[in-house]
Amino acid sequence: MLRYAVAAIVVMMLGGLLGWYMFVNKQVATTLGNDAARGFGTSASFGSSAGSTYTNNSAGSTLPDVQAGTGNPAPRLWKVASTPVSGAGFAASSTQLYFAERSSGNVLVADPFVSSVTRLTNTLLPKVYEALFASDGSVLLRSTTDTDTISTYAGTVSTTTDEGPVPLTGTYLPQNITAVSVRSPQQLLFLVTAPTGGAAGVTANWRGSSQKPVFASTLQEWRVWWLADGRMYVAQKPSDGVMGYAFTLKGGALLSLVNAPGLSILPRTDSTALIYSSSAGGVNLFGQTSASATPVRLSVRTLAEKCVWAPGKDLIAYCAVPQVTPTKVDYMEEWYRGATHTSDAWWKVDVSSGTAQSQFTPDSGTSFDVEHPVINENGDYIAFINAADKSLWMLRITP
């Protein structure tokens, strides 16, 4: 009897061990499968024939600390950076252009007079998707996490660069700022957050403090502008064929500015002139010389966000116009998704007369799809990002 009991116990123990082995083995297989799906165990990217981080960093993924210029002025169309950048802005009263590297968040400055690019900061903020500059080089670096949490770092660049790149000093603003506008040169911010059930807009200083509420809505998706003259605008995010509304923000009230399907606007500082575009089965661009003037459809067909107002009293704007007019009914949505790109040429638009003339057409070997154009204070240089690869370009307006 005892013999049978011992045998039964031994069999049960062996069975248990076998079950445990199979269970663990299955878990290991699952884990290995997950790891393999994530790329673990595949050919190493570091230190292999593909190169190392060090060699790669010195070989073109990021720009060198100092890209010594030729000493000569840059060509009229200058490709400032081939690697992706996250934003750019001109320095005050200068042709120097600040920009931020997408990979590192480092701030660099480009000088078209001597064709040089110099790294100003060395603080690593990886994967910066959006950068906004004030005219003194202060920068908002915006990134996101795997869970779509948006972070915004408000940094200030030291002007002392004799000793090479220096750390970027600053502070993180509250998370999930969905829209932001920089009022330059005052270095003030118009921030929009999206708490549950709507959007709340505040003004703040560069550190995000001294907040004053200026805007509230039960809708969450807004674009905002805070111009140097203090005027504020908000507009719904656009979609082709969907009616969009833009408003002037005054004393917390929304005053109707313009509405149109697929609406995108470009307000002008020190003026109530307005450029806006409508996308509904085709893109049309409109100009308005003042708030009370009748809008005039301009002869060029492009999005308002591909335009930039020139400084000065004349109502002149420069617009990047697709050389082949987009005909897709959902062109704007595809453009925002990165699913379509255009090859643009620059046009000079006189909103007062409603006329446009060609300003610059790239040669056949060059193509750029303009986004985020900015212009310097004198109005002689335009910088823009090529939406197709996020490279940075600068165009001298006069030949």
Add this chain to the structure above:
Amino acid sequence: MKRLVLAVLAIVFVAVVYLPAQAGAQFLIPGAESALSVSFSPQYPAPDSNVTLTLQSSLYDLDSSSVTWTVNGKEATSGDAATPVNVKTGPLGSKTDVRADITGPNGSASATATIIPSSVDLLWESDSYVPPFYSGRALPSAGSRVRLVALTHFVRPGGGEIPADQIVFTWTKDSEVLGDSSGRGKSSITVDGPTLFGTETIVVEAASLDGSIAGQALIRIPDTEPKLTLYENHPLFGVLYHQALGATTFVPKNEMSFTAVPYFASAVSSGDVGLQYEWRVNQSPITTSPTHGNEITVNAASSTGLMALINLSLTHVSNYFLSAAGSWSVTFNKSGGPAGGDVFHQ
């Protein structure tokens, strides 16, 4: 004699005062004084716009009558009473008084109306998913919800703009009044989005508390199919949202990580626990991380072929209407370079 005189005077008084009144009443058809009216088109005139005025009457023969229109006290036009006329409204806060005097075989009559222009903007957005920094509008797909806001522009003549809390809003969805969402000051609502392949029609009517100013707005919101878009997830630059991969793509590398973004899907994030991503590479199912189901890495260094046919289908555990699929043919460069400046593949 005195009594006789008083009796005669009483009879005369009754004859002079009372009987004519009775006689007159006999010739006035009940309701005749309101038998002529003016209708507007559009019903709620906008500022600085043309309004078509039409006379209506069930009593008077308008085809045989003539009319004189007076606008703000000045004679504007005259002619056939059956012919509509156009009047231009003023800006917000203005008032246009209109009077129509008709003369015809049934007699004369007049009607008055006051036009106070108004406008109602109906703004909407969806809570469907779009990635951070996406510049466009989130569009509704089956299972998502839609937020709407009515912005009224009601200005009293000689007064200020009427705030939303002094306005009664009546919301209608597909001809059904949303009683709980309607009422004084209820200028915004959130409703279920359109059904699969459907279109929601939302109407909001707004009126001031005294009813003197009213307006209406209507919007049709169609269902949008979620757009599954594939991007490279670069180790240094992050997700390359600016370069959606086309149906056929060549990559100058032997390895690439991909991120799928479910634009307009009813989800709070691309890693929403309710979303189910099913990947196949060259027909073989791929297991993904439970927390990053929208990401895979494909390595062609040790594979026999250079082309990866990536198929992805997206469903939802509880929203059975959510369905999207995509297919991409990606050709790798087995040697891993040159990579056109890519950092990991020189």
